[in-house]
Amino acid sequence: MKTQIGFVSLIGLALMVAGCSSGPTQTFTVTGEYVVVEEGERPEYIQMAIDEGLVEESEPIDLTNATISVAVESTDENGEQVFEELGSESFAEGKVSLELPIDKPQAIKISVNAGDDLSFEVPAEAGPGANLSVALVDEQGPMGYDQLMQVGQAPKFVNTGSKFVISGDLSSMDTGFAHGSVRVGGPHLDEDTGQVSFKNFGQVLAVDGKFQVEGVVDGPTVVSVSAQEGSDLFVSTYVIAEPNSEISISLRSNELIGTTGEGKHAKLIESWQMSEEYLAKMDAVATSYAEFQEEQEEMDAMEAMAAEQEAGQVQDMSSPASEETPVSAVETDAETMQEEDSDMQSDELMADAIDLPEPVEGCEHVDTSGFTPLDFGSMDPTPDENAPEHVKLRFELSEMRSLALQEFAEDVSNPRDAFLVLQMNPYTTSDESLAPLDKLISNTEDGSLRSAMTDMRDSILSRAESRENDESLVPGQKAPAFTLANLDGDETALYDVLNENELVLVDFWASWCGPCIASFPDLKKLYGAYSDDGFEIVTVSIDGGNGEDGYADWKEEAINQELPWIDLGDLNGFEAPTPVSYGVNWIPKSYLVDPKGCILDKDIHSEKLQATLVERFGMDPELEEEAEAETDDETVIDGDSDEVGG
Numbered sequence: 001m002k003t004q005i006g007f008v009s010l011i012g013l014a015l016m017v018a019g020c021s022s023g024p025t026q027t028f029t030v031t032g033e034y035v036v037v038e039e040g041e042r043p044e045y046i047q048m049a050i051d052e053g054l055v056e057e058s059e060p061i062d063l064t065n066a067t068i069s070v071a072v073e074s075t076d077e078n079g080e081q082v083f084e085e086l087g088s089e090s091f092a093e094g095k096v097s098l099e100l101p102i103d104k105p106q107a108i109k110i111s112v113n114a115g116d117d118l119s120f121e122v123p124a125e126a127g128p129g130a131n132l133s134v135a136l137v138d139e140q141g142p143m144g145y146d147q148l149m150q151v152g153q154a155p156k157f158v159n160t161g162s163k164f165v166i167s168g169d170l171s172s173m174d175t176g177f178a179h180g181s182v183r184v185g186g187p188h189l190d191e192d193t194g195q196v197s198f199k200n201f202g203q204v205l206a207v208d209g210k211f212q213v214e215g216v217v218d219g220p221t222v223v224s225v226s227a228q229e230g231s232d233l234f235v236s237t238y239v240i241a242e243p244n245s246e247i248s249i250s251l252r253s254n255e256l257i258g259t260t261g262e263g264k265h266a267k268l269i270e271s272w273q274m275s276e277e278y279l280a281k282m283d284a285v286a287t288s289y290a291e292f293q294e295e296q297e298e299m300d301a302m303e304a305m306a307a308e309q310e311a312g313q314v315q316d317m318s319s320p321a322s323e324e325t326p327v328s329a330v331e332t333d334a335e336t337m338q339e340e341d342s343d344m345q346s347d348e349l350m351a352d353a354i355d356l357p358e359p360v361e362g363c364e365h366v367d368t369s370g371f372t373p374l375d376f377g378s379m380d381p382t383p384d385e386n387a388p389e390h391v392k393l394r395f396e397l398s399e400m401r402s403l404a405l406q407e408f409a410e411d412v413s414n415p416r417d418a419f420l421v422l423q424m425n426p427y428t429t430s431d432e433s434l435a436p437l438d439k440l441i442s443n444t445e446d447g448s449l450r451s452a453m454t455d456m457r458d459s460i461l462s463r464a465e466s467r468e469n470d471e472s473l474v475p476g477q478k479a480p481a482f483t484l485a486n487l488d489g490d491e492t493a494l495y496d497v498l499n500e501n502e503l504v505l506v507d508f509w510a511s512w513c514g515p516c517i518a519s520f521p522d523l524k525k526l527y528g529a530y531s532d533d534g535f536e537i538v539t540v541s542i543d544g545g546n547g548e549d550g551y552a553d554w555k556e557e558a559i560n561q562e563l564p565w566i567d568l569g570d571l572n573g574f575e576a577p578t579p580v581s582y583g584v585n586w587i588p589k590s591y592l593v594d595p596k597g598c599i600l601d602k603d604i605h606s607e608k609l610q611a612t613l614v615e616r617f618g619m620d621p622e623l624e625e626e627a628e629a630e631t632d633d634e635t636v637i638d639g640d641s642d643e644v645g646g
Contacts, residue, residue: 026128028102030110032068032136033151034094035179035205036060039141061138061146066091066114070100072126073107083109091136102128105157112136112148117520117561120148122203127157135205137181145514147203149181154202156214163216164241166201166258168249170227171209180229181205182249184213186222186241187423189452196452217241220264220416222423225249225256238424240265252279253286268421272404281397288390359476363598366476373474374603381428402426410436412443419453430460462575463585470583475600479506479593480581484540484568487555492566494538498595502534503616505609507590508579510543511550511557516588520561522606527565529620530613537565542584545573 069088076082086100091112105127113119124132133151138144156163166184170177181203188199201215201223215223219242226236239247239258247260259270272278359366381398383391405426409418418440427433437457444450473479483493498504507523509516527537541558544550550571558567570576574584582591592601592612601612610623 025101026103027099028126028128028130028132030068030070030098030100030126030132030134032091032096032110032112032134034061034063034091035135035137037137037139037144037179039139039144042141057142058140058144060140061114061118061136062116063092063094063114066112068096068098068110068112070098071109071111072102073109094136102126102130104128107158110134110148119560120146122148122150123200124150124202125155125157130155130157137205149203149205151205152207152210153212154184154204154214155212156216159216162218162243163214164243164245164247165212165214166223166225166239166241166247166249167210167212169210170206170249170251170256172251173209173227173229173233173254175229175233177206177209177227177229177233179205179207180209180227180233182211182213183226183228184215184223186224188217188221189219189448196455215241217243219243220420222420225258227256238269240268240420253282254289255282255286264417264420268405268408268417272401278397278400278404281393281400285390285393285397288388288393292388292390356474357472357477359598360478362596363476363478366594366598366600368475371475371601373471402428406436409433410439412439415440415444415446415449415453419449419456422453422456431464434460459575462580466574466580466583466585468583469581470585473583473591473599474602475598477599478597479591479599480578481597482540482570482578482581484570484578486566486568487558492538492568495597497536497538497566498593498597501536502595503536503600503613504593505535505537505590505604506582506593507537507539508542508582508584508587509539510541510587511553512543513587517557517561519588519606520563522610524564525623525626526606526610526613529623530617531565533617535613535617539563539565539567540578541567541569541571542573542576542579542587543569544571545575 067088068091069085071083071085073081074084086102086108087098089096089098091114105125108124108126109121110124110132111119111121120136122134124134126132134148135151136146136148138146168182170180170182173180183200183203185198185200187196189196199215202213204211204213206227221241223239223241224236225239226234228234235254235256237249237256237258239249239260240263241247242263242265245260245263245265247258247265249256249258251257257273258265259274260266261270356368356371359368381395383395405421405424408414408421409426411418418436422433422437422440434457437453437460441450441453441457444453479494479498481493481495483491485491494504494506505523507516507519523537527535541550541554543554550573551569554569554571570578574580579589582589590602590604591599592604592609594600601608604612614620614623
């Protein structure tokens with residue numbers, strides 16, 4: 001992946017709190033930069049998703065009217081936390097520096113508003129003398145994820161007595177990780193309430209592969225450290241952070257490893273992760289995968305040569321490569337594999353169609369013949385005998401990890417350690433953790449710990465129920481009834497909406513879901529075209545969860561998006577009653593429902609939805625005019641020819 005980046009002063013990225021200033025005014029500095037990350041080689045499956053309308057091409061961020069602002073956290077007259085703006089500047093040039101007043105270490109919020117419902121923000125902390133750098137990262141390509149993040153380091157200035165530090169150098173990665181990003185976060189146990197909530201400690205854009213993230217914890221806390229560079233690379237590992245701990249992240253055989261040499265991390269993770277046996281298996285996986293890649297490249301080259309020969313583009317048929325690998329054999333093998341692949345896919349699609357349940361009473365009119373549910377593959381990670389060697393070795397490595405962690409998870413004599421380990425997913429499926437979790441609950445006297453374990457158990461059962469509902473809720477079945485409130489607290493019942501319309505799209509989303517928000521412009525066009533004909537949209541926000549109240553996040557993003565349809569909320573994440581009843585295991589998740597409550601389609605993308613609406617209500621003139629304009633834009637006129645497309 002090529003990266004275009006223009007940071008001017010990345011070398012001096014140390015973020016620190018200066019000593020008390022002798023002058024009356026103390027300040028801190030925020031510098032911002034716009035970074036474009038070019039799309040790497042596009043995978044075939046991404047192009048297929050684009051061709052089928054499941055994924056859309058992305059456009060560069062338009063900074064013409066963009067502004068960057070910094071706000072400081074304060075308390076209003078009602079005792080609620082609010083942010084007051086300290087200053088703002090134009091960000092149209094993609095580069096900015098602000099010097100702002102501050103008299104003590106405080107939480108701040110840095111935001112970029114690019115207009116057209118496009119805004120970004122990152123929480124941070126600052127103090128007198130601090131120098132903070134942020135970057136608005138614009139990832140090109142359909143799978144690009146644009147975001148605002150700190151650069152190099154994410155420091156702590158508030159409540160630093162219980163601070164931990166996670167740092168590393170990942171420049172030895174194949175990509176160089178010159179400007180990859182690192183995210184640090186994990187579950188936080190409130191000792192007073194027993195509630196577990198997810199805490200994001202920060203995300204930084206690495207500088208020459210180096211990064212540092214600081215956070216504050218009350219006690220041993222499981223933290224996930226993930227490194228990502230565009231869509232080409234994603235690796236992660238768990239560490240256990242404690243007050244005053246320093247954890248170093250390094251790369252071994254393309255895997256992340258955290259080391260500290262002391263505390264809970266050394267006992268529960270390093271004790272097996274740094275063993276000779278485990279490290280040797282890691283190296284074996286990496287070696288085997290490298291050999292597999294070489295073989296794949298050779299096969300690709302052979303297939304490319306065969307294709308060229310078939311097209312008559314290669315004249316020399318007597319090269320050593322041709323003698324060793326007859327063209328006919330390559331062609332035959334490739335054709336056979338493609339035919340078998342096609343047959344298998346057809347069989348799978350047909351099996352899915354046959355396995356659909358019969359329409360329930362009142363929904364016999366629903367045509368289910370063209371429906372194929374989304375398939376994310378088997379949950380069983382066990383490789384079959386024909387799997388590549390590196391896949392088998394990786395499975396063995398995973399088994400070693402699981403067995404080591406399970407030993408701690410099943411130690412009822414130390415329930416706190418066991419609970420930490422259970423948060424690191426030591427079992428193949430979450431259902432397998434129920435038995436040891438039940439034993440721990442019955443043997444734990446600590447009230448807050450027992451409450452947290454019980455919540456984990458409830459969460460596992462809720463996810464299992466959601467998976468079952470997702471499988472059963474298909475076209476021809478009835479949509480579950482629900483009554484939810486909007487931002488103003490006014491309740492709306494789904495079946496009241498169904499009775500008043502011909503088609504209703506029930507769409508689940510959240511403020512943090514980029515693909516959800518990216519789908520709204522197309523939905524707004526369709527809603528504007530067909531809302532008067534009997535088409536309605538009911539979006540359901542699932543913000544919140546993990547002990548967090550999602551109302552503020554929901555409200556802010558809903559207002560930003562100016563949603564014109566019915567927008568309701570069930571604010572407890574994926575485990576709220578409504579998303580569970582609808583089998584919402586990912587978002588966006590949608591159902592197209594008729595007045596009888598019958599599901600007509602599921603997980604429907606905008607192009608298919610438009611086709612359905614056009615079939616039902618006819619082509620909207622504005623949509624038709626827009627389609628014609630797009631066709632005109634795609635028409636190419638040859639400058640040397642009078643013919644279109646010459």
